Amino acid sequence: MNIGYLGPVGTFxxxxxxxxxPEEQHxxxxxxxxxxxxxxxxxxxxxxxxxxxxxxxTVNVTLDYLYQNDVPPIQAEYILPISQNIxxxxxxxxxxxxxxxxxxxxxGLAQCHDYLTKNFPHIKRExxxxxxxxxxxxxxxxxxxxxxxxxxFAAEHYDLDVVxxxxxxxxxxxxxxxxxxxxxxxITDDPIETKTTLLLKLPDNDSGTLHTMLSTFAWRNINMSxxxxxxxxxxxxxxxxxxxxxxxxDNRLLDNAMVEISLLGGTVKVLGSYDVxxxx
Amino acid sequence: MNIGYLGPVGTFxxxxxxxxxPEEQHxxxxxxxxxxxxxxxxxxxxxxxxxxxxxxxTVNVTLDYLYQNDVPPIQAEYILPISQNIxxxxxxxxxxxxxxxxxxxxxGLAQCHDYLTKNFPHIKRExxxxxxxxxxxxxxxxxxxxxxxxxxFAAEHYDLDVVxxxxxxxxxxxxxxxxxxxxxxxITDDPIETKTTLLLKLPDNDSGTLHTMLSTFAWRNINMSxxxxxxxxxxxxxxxxxxxxxxxxDNRLLDNAMVEISLLGGTVKVLGSYDVxxxx
Numbered sequence: 286m287n288i289g290y291l292g293p294v295g296t297f298x299x300x301x302x303x304x305x306x307p308e309e310q311h312x313x314x315x316x317x318x319x320x321x322x323x324x325x326x327x328x329x330x331x332x333x334x335x336x337x338x339x340x341x342x343t344v345n346v347t348l349d350y351l352y353q354n355d356v357p358p359i360q361a362e363y364i365l366p367i368s369q370n371i372x373x374x375x376x377x378x379x380x381x382x383x384x385x386x387x388x389x390x391x392x393g394l395a396q397c398h399d400y401l402t403k404n405f406p407h408i409k410r411e412x413x414x415x416x417x418x419x420x421x422x423x424x425x426x427x428x429x430x431x432x433x434x435x436x437x438f439a440a441e442h443y444d445l446d447v448v449x450x451x452x453x454x455x456x457x458x459x460x461x462x463x464x465x466x467x468x469x470x471x472i473t474d475d476p477i478e479t480k481t482t483l484l485l486k487l488p489d490n491d492s493g494t495l496h497t498m499l500s501t502f503a504w505r506n507i508n509m510s511x512x513x514x515x516x517x518x519x520x521x522x523x524x525x526x527x528x529x530x531x532x533x534x535d536n537r538l539l540d541n542a543m544v545e546i547s548l549l550g551g552t553v554k555v556l557g558s559y560d561v562x563x564x565x
Numbered sequence: 566m567n568i569g570y571l572g573p574v575g576t577f578x579x580x581x582x583x584x585x586x587p588e589e590q591h592x593x594x595x596x597x598x599x600x601x602x603x604x605x606x607x608x609x610x611x612x613x614x615x616x617x618x619x620x621x622x623t624v625n626v627t628l629d630y631l632y633q634n635d636v637p638p639i640q641a642e643y644i645l646p647i648s649q650n651i652x653x654x655x656x657x658x659x660x661x662x663x664x665x666x667x668x669x670x671x672x673g674l675a676q677c678h679d680y681l682t683k684n685f686p687h688i689k690r691e692x693x694x695x696x697x698x699x700x701x702x703x704x705x706x707x708x709x710x711x712x713x714x715x716x717x718f719a720a721e722h723y724d725l726d727v728v729x730x731x732x733x734x735x736x737x738x739x740x741x742x743x744x745x746x747x748x749x750x751x752i753t754d755d756p757i758e759t760k761t762t763l764l765l766k767l768p769d770n771d772s773g774t775l776h777t778m779l780s781t782f783a784w785r786n787i788n789m790s791x792x793x794x795x796x797x798x799x800x801x802x803x804x805x806x807x808x809x810x811x812x813x814x815d816n817r818l819l820d821n822a823m824v825e826i827s828l829l830g831g832t833v834k835v836l837g838s839y840d841v842x843x844x845x
Contacts, residue, residue, distance in 0.1 A: 503777075511794065513804075514791065
């Protein structure tokens with residue numbers, strides 16, 4: 286199988302792609318949208334993209350794409366622990382504290398916000414497309430006083446000095462990645478949970494009817510483990526809802542709830558019923 | 566009064582500060598957190614910060630700060646229509662289509678994503694702290710092939726050429742700004758609506774009880790115009806809820822609902838009951 290992931294080599298998505306599918310072929314994409322485009326067009330068998338970070342919240346690019354486009358179902362979810370580390374070119378190991386710029390993905394910068402504010406109050410924070418790009422830039426620019434924030438394996442890959450490990454503010458940081466595919470995946474690991482993810486649009490965009498819609502799950506004892514709203518991008522105050530339910534596929538109560546929501550005027554798009562795995 | 570806003574001169578917050586409080590003194594802050602810190606410390610009388618954009622959704626920095634810190638109540642909300650425009654240094658008016666870099670606030674870049682992808686597929690998109698910073702940079706660097714995405718008044722202020730007006734993808738784009746203050750504001754305009762905003766944390770972080778909590782509003786006919794979840798930043802899967810209700814202050818039914826949520830084990834933080842105004 287061909288596994289597409291959010292590249293380049295050395296990203297967290299790369300790490301998940303290699304740990305979850307070690308024997309398969311891997312293809313890097315430069316943006317989340319391109320990776321999702323590729324699986325929708327059947328150019329790859331599986332698309333692995335980040336969906337939610339414990340600190341920064343949902344990856345809006347992924348959620349908005351899933352709302353706006355037709356894609357294969359989610360077949361599995363992988364949870365990866367996240368650490369962010371400050372690293373520098375080895376030729377700069379002695380004067381790294383004089384750095385004037387720090388590069389990272391916006392989430393890397395956000396996760397190390399407290400460390401940077403305390404230790405580098407005047408440093409220029411520059412957002413780049415990935416933590417791996419930041420590490421590669423620092424490795425190829427020894428003449429610049431620039432730091433990168435990236436995972437440990439990026440330091441190994443690009444031969445950088447880690448000057449501060451675990452610089453992220455929160456020690457329980459994790460990111461969820463989803464695997465979208467038209468094929469059922471044969472996974473031998475034990476899942477930690479099973480869930481169903483759906484997107485709900487209310488009739489005439491009236492959030493006041495949300496309570497009625499949620500009742501269709503509640504009175505059937507279908508537990509909701511997540512709900513969040515996102516703007517539909519048409520006008521201020523119009524939202525769709527991203528809902529996770531603690532049930533798997535082929536659940537008669539869930540099927541009945543969906544029919545009822547439809548009768549009440551709601552629109553439901555099921556993104557998939559799937560198992561969740563933890564990557565160690 | 567002293568009105569603090571997210572600066573520098575020329576931002577959308579600047580525009581709201583000057584239109585809503587034309588006669589008052591204005592102080593620019595470089596980050597949303599610093600502006601909120603200042604009103605919490607009584608260094609300014611009113612703090613004006615962005616809270617939600619119709620396309621990009623909630624401004625997470627603002628919401629997370631309000632959840633984590635004690636601040637004066639929201640006294641008013643202002644809705645500003647947003648247009649984003651491509652501008653260039655006047656010395657570059659003839660060769661602007663050869664630009665290699667475009668600068669803007671991340672929301673400016675996101676709002677013009679479709680225009681850039683279609684017209685400048687290979688341009689380097691660089692995120693800076695504000696649209697005003699982008700405009701100022703372009704005005705002071707005529708030698709660089711750089712564009713700025715910023716509002717029209719930034720082009721006036723920094724004497725730039727607008728080469729493409731309304732480059733944002735969405736024509737109904739608006740941003741909500743909130744005014745936090747310990748003082749009641751004397752506003753003579755007619756409000757378009759009145760609402761109450763609160764943050765709700767569920768008992769033992771179980772989203773499954775959300776339906777019960779929302780019932781306390783529903784069976785009292787208190788309409789909910791917005792609900793969204795945000796991670797509490799402690800662990801994946803733990804959220805608080807940001808809820809807008811269509812009621813004002815001194816509402817007995819609302820008071821009863823609050824008491825009931827508390828009895829059910831929920832924690833509520835009321836951010837304010839306030840009027841909403843539209844800026845033309």
